[in-house]
Every structure is written in structure tokens, then in C-alpha cells.
Amino acid sequence: MSIFQQQTQFLSKIYPEHIWIDVDLSNLGESPDCMKLNRVCISAIVKYLTESLDLDVESIFPSAELERAFVSTIVNGFVLLVSGVKVAFIPSLDLDLAGFEVQQEWVDLSRWMADYYVPVRIDLESNCLHLWGFISHQSLQQRSHLDRHVRSYEIEGVDLIGDLDSLWTTCHLVANEIVPPERGKIPSEIQISPLEAITLIDRLHQDRSGFSPRHILPFEKWGAIIDSPEYLTMYAHPKPGIIQISNWFQQVTDLANDLVDRGWVKMSEVFDKSQLKPSYLGGYMAAPAVKGISLGSDLEIHRAVRNLYSSQNTAKKVDLPADIDSPLLLLIYLMQHTTDEYLRWQAAEYLWTISPENDLNWHRRIKDLGLVIQGHKLGLMVAAIPLIDGTYAILNRVYPIGTEPYLPPNVRLNLFAEDGDCICEVESRSTVMDNYIQLYFTASSSDRFNIQVSMNEDTIVEAFAI
Template identity: 25%
Template structure:
């Protein structure tokens, strides 16, 4: 058995109608059954009963059915495999009973009388209907036949009366054909008809197997695509475990190589004389009950005077572990970078020189990505672009862009005349994907990340 991906075509000797079947219509059932799966000869021998195979091989009379429901709305891409429900008819009118109802030619418009097997309602693939025949049955006849079958299956308490059945021009036998006490030859007839229904059941089961297979295959392909996308992206989750891709430098490795940036960084991080009393007051300003701007200002000042002070370091670490304000968080991180650069509470920070042929005023550009685990489970991310080499400022109109996984711009910032860096902040969930682009004029460099 394998999936049939070919465009299905009808055998030349059979002409299919393409109108949609409607409830109450009588349709001939095709002996050229179709399904999304193709079966070998051995599989057909195993799946189909003898009487079903005889019909499919063209060795038994035509079969008909009354349409019960209109075709179900198909899933996108599966329009060829709509499902309908039908009531099977038989030409063996000698098995007339209280549930096997006679449809005379005057009622059905057929050339021969038919037996409506009211107990045999089956779902099937609409594609396996050949053509409409006879004339559509009235709503009264349609309802009466369904009510008889519902009574047989215990779904209603009373069947239509014989008088009401016969008033519709239908014939009802005297044999009581209940599931538990049918005469032997009627029971054998029903078993035979159940076996014939393989003609409808096997293609439908094949379609449902196909659906499950394609859904499972789709899930596998989606997972594989997602994994491939992740593998092609820089994993920030690994950064939090101190695993870094080649080319991403620590700040300790980066600074000595960048003359202007290193001098400016030393100037920015130069410490005022330690002032224990001032530090104590600033630490008090970090308490959660204080105004957020006041806490942020205190955190910044601790980065200026708290170098080597264990209390200042401990207070900043506690701030990072408790604050829910992003501005306060990153102010605290930067202060901790200044007074205790290797403290793990400040997250991780890496820098990459962007020098793939995009030179700006003779100097490459550096992209910095800093991460910190937040108290709400998200990951805080700080993106910055710095000038490098002897350049003191970024070139004007240089852009830093944040892109979603489809490449759409979410946010951007543009360098002005004397910017020493530009930055963007964001928060993300594990496995969330994004990209960062640095652009100037028509040139751009993009890095893809997954959290």
C-alpha cells in the first residue's frame, strides 16, 4: 500500500457526473473505486470480501444508494475526498421485510423495483458515486426510510406505521427483521449486504489512514523544519550555558583590540573614590517601595562609586533578581558590569565584528548581544552596535533593525551625527526566533537567533 499522488482519472468506459449529490437522490455506485491509497492485488484480496471483489470486477449487477447527507466540507487540499452518507439499495426484492422496504419503479423512476436497506446507512467517498439515476425521492419518503432504520437501531421508540408506509407507495414485508431474531435466510442476506459494504468502507478507511499519515507526516516535517531553522540560528539558550559560536567574543577579548572604544570604556567606567556612607544610602534607595526612577538613579550611581564594594554588588544582584521594570533591570546590569564585570547575575554579553566587506569610514562595526534571565521566565535581550578601531562615533544613518522570524521589521533605530552606540531592547520566550540586521545605505548584515 502506498499513497497515490497521481491526478485521478476515470476509466474511459465510465462517465462520471460532476454535480453535487443531494439528499433524496438515487445514485449508482461506481465499481471503479478511488482512494488516496493504492492497494496491491494481495492487499485487495485481504481487505475486500468475495462479494465486494465480485462487484469491483464487474461480475455482479449495478448497485444504487439514496443520498442521506450532502458532501462534508473538505479540508483545504482534499477537495477530491469529500464524504457523504448513503442508504444502500438492492435489486433482491424477494427479501422484503419490515426494514427492507420495496421501492416500486413508479416511486424511484428506475427500470426495476429496488429494495431499500433502511438499516444499512454508510459513509462513503463521494468520488465513488458514478451517476444519478431515476428520480429524486420525496421528503416524506426520505424521512420514512430513515425513521424505519432509526427504529431498527434503537434510535427512536416507534417506527412509521405500515399504513403510512404504504400510503407513500412503498411496500413493507411481514417478516420482523430485528437484530436479535431475524429468520436465518434474512440474517444471511443482511450478512451478505454487510460484506458488500466493503466497497464503500475500504476506500473510506484508506482515506482516513491517509489523513492520519499526512497529518503525522506534516507534524514531522514541521518539526524537522523548525529544528533545521533552529540549527541555522545562533542559540542564545546555549549562551546562558556558556556555549558560544565562533566569532562571538567576550568583552574582555574585544576591548583591547578597539583603541577608541577601549579608551572611552575606561573613561566611562572610571570610578569615583569609594564612599561607604553614600553607598549605604544608595542601597537604601533600591528597596522595592521606592519610586522606580529613584531606584534606577541609585543603581546607576552604584556603578560609579561601588567598585569592589561587596554590599553594592550584593544590592545590585538582588535588584536584578527582583525588579520587573526593564529600564531598571538594564541599568542595574550595566552598573554590575562596571563594578563586577564577571558576576554571573549580570547574564552574558558577546560581541561580533561585522566585517563581511561592509566597511564604514574604514572601520568595521561591532554588534553586541547581552542576555539576562528575568524573574518572569522570559529572557531579556539588549542589542547594541558600536564603532570600532579608531572611530569615535557610528556613521550617521546606520540602522539597527529587529526582525521577526519571517523577516518583517518589528523595530529599528538610526544613528545620529555623534552616537557612540545605538541599541534596542526586547524580551522573548524560549524557542522564540528573531533576527538582527545592521544596515547602511544598500548594504546590510543579518544575524539569526533563537532563544
């Protein structure tokens, strides 16, 4: 018999009112995560309470609608309905009986809070679970200390009631309304709008800090997500929020605000934050230019636009309209009528550079993807041009954001059909420094597609519909 087994036998004699459950813990490994601990504890404790004590037990977490498996990877513990009363069980590998911790979710969220809390010692060496007392919700709130840094209530062992038989009796009395439940302040449900929930969930999914999601958002915001069955399901089963591109052409304030809330902003709001501006955005040079073609004066602009018309392939040529003299209108006409995609987006570059406040810029949006890899930040730009046949020309481009003018190697940009088939892809090169990588195509009004940006193990997916 090992020293650990001897210690367990010794404790069971000192605390006969505690519960000791034999269970095979050999498959847990040396450092089991909380999901494994919760799973083995639920199975063993439910079996013990129903078979050995003949109690009516139902497993909830903390209600039937919520995502047990997903939450178990984040929050430690689980709730059982014992004779209809909510009892939270908190597993721990700590063998000390000086006290235990209850994460804040189990106390301060309306759907999560329990009536009673039971610490569970997991003794890997002795292959047993040790239930060594309980405390009511009211007593926990009154006697424990909330560590706001780790978001856990710290309970002293002396504040627990060691006689667990009295807990099952109390559950029976509470369920039959013979005595009232010992609840402290009942938290109110935290309300946030669906739009705010989508934004917060997107932030959680894109976070690369390495911290637990419990600590990324303020507790009130985090609680509002996981205390709502609807929002928790959205978080547990992420689906890309679909961006409706055709809506971009409706000058409606609510649509603009929705795009901003989801991270899509005008190009100027990203690049104007830095004094350094890449040359392909009209920076680093005394006058605006596109790919070395100066657009700093009216004469240069007129010459560049006419040269653009002249450079067309004969088979795809769009004639220069005799009744249009404005270079801006000439560019828009060429963009809408040409079948040469490269020429179309070259004309768009001219327009964006010549008239950055033109209405067409409303149809060009960029999103900071939150990818920080070896000091690099990446942004995804999407631009759309309505064509005369009712289709849309779409440009997707990945830029470096910040002071770096070039992309790191091996940044991949993929276009996927709605069914998951990869249509095309491009990757930044290691032999040549790329200012950006891009894909362009045309889409009809019924089309849906996904854009994926990835580098090494980091991947971001954005979903679009025309």
C-alpha cells in the first residue's frame, strides 16, 4: 500500500461523514484538463448518488440548453439536480483541505448559480473521489473572498459543513418547500444586444493572446455571452457572420454602423493612423501615384486615364466616350464596362488615389484581422463594383497594417465556394517582397463565398453574400 493510499484510509477514519468514491483514474494522465476531470466526476458521482444513496439525480450544466462539452473546456465544475435542487460540484487535484475555489460563473450568473456547492478532491494515487463538505450559495457570498484577478471565490475549509448526509436531507426539504433555499443575492440576467454579442464572440474567436476566454472580456460581457443559451451556442459552434455586399450600396446609417461594429472600416481609418503610408496607397512620395504613374496634377491625371484606355487589348477594348470629359467619370465608365479584370481594378486604383472621398470608397472596406505573427499585422480589404449586367466585380486583398510596407512570406489568401471547394488561392512570396496579395473575380446576385486568410497555424475566415 502506497503512502497516498495510507493517507486516504487515515482521512476516511477521521472524517466518516465525508463521501469516498472508488473510481478508476488511470486514464486521466498526469495533467488532465478540466473537461476530463468533469467527465469522470459526473459519471462516478451520479452513479454513487443514485445507486448507493437512492437519490433522484439529473445532470444539467447548468441547464439543458447549454453546451456541456464546450463549457467544460473553459469552466471547471458541473451542476446536478439532486431531488430537484441545484448542487454544484467543483473538482480539484489539490489534496489540501484548507479550502477550495469556485469560479465566478457558478455564483454570479443567473442560469449558472447553484443552491449548494461541494468540493471534490481527485486523488489520482488512491483512485478515489473525496467529497468533503458543502456550503450554501448564501454562505458562500457572505464568507468567501472574490479574487477579481482570477475571477474565483475563495472559500475557507472551516466554513464548510462536513456532514454530507445533511445536504441530501436539506435538498429533499427544499424541493418539498418545507424549508426555503439558502440563496444569497440572486444575480439578474445580463442583457446585451445581438449585434454586440456577435462582435464580442468574433473577438473571442480571433484572440491570439493565449489567455483563457474567461479573462479576455470584462466579466459582465463574458457572462452575458455564456449565460445566454443563444449566444453560448453561437460561441460554441461558430459560423462566419455573412457580410451582404449588395447592402454596401445602400447609403443607410444602420448598415454602416453594422459594418463598423463587425470590424469593417474605411481604408483611411486604418492607414491614416500611421505617418508612414505605403506608396501603393499614395504615400512615401511627394505626389499621389499608382505603380509609379504620377497622378499629382490635372494634366497627369488626364494623361494617365487616356493612356489606360489606350492600353486595352483590341478584342476587349472599351471605346473612350466622346461625351465624357471628367477623368473620374471616365474611370467609372471603364470599370463598369470592361471585361478585363486587371484593367478594371487598375482603373479603380486610379479612382481611389485621385478622389479618396469619392462615394465608391464606401464600397471598399478593410478589416484588421488581428493576426500578429513575428511582429506582422494583417488586414483584409474587400472592394465591390456593380457592373451593367447586374453582376459585381469583387477584389480581395491582404495588406500589411502598420509601419511594415511588405507582407511576410507564406501568407495565404483563399477563395472558397459556399460548399467548401477552393476556387483559387495566392500566397505571398519569400523571394520577392509583396506589398499585398490579391484575388479578383465576378459574382452574381445569388452567389455566396468565403475568404480565408492564413499564415502558419493562424486562420481567419470571412463569409460573404452578394
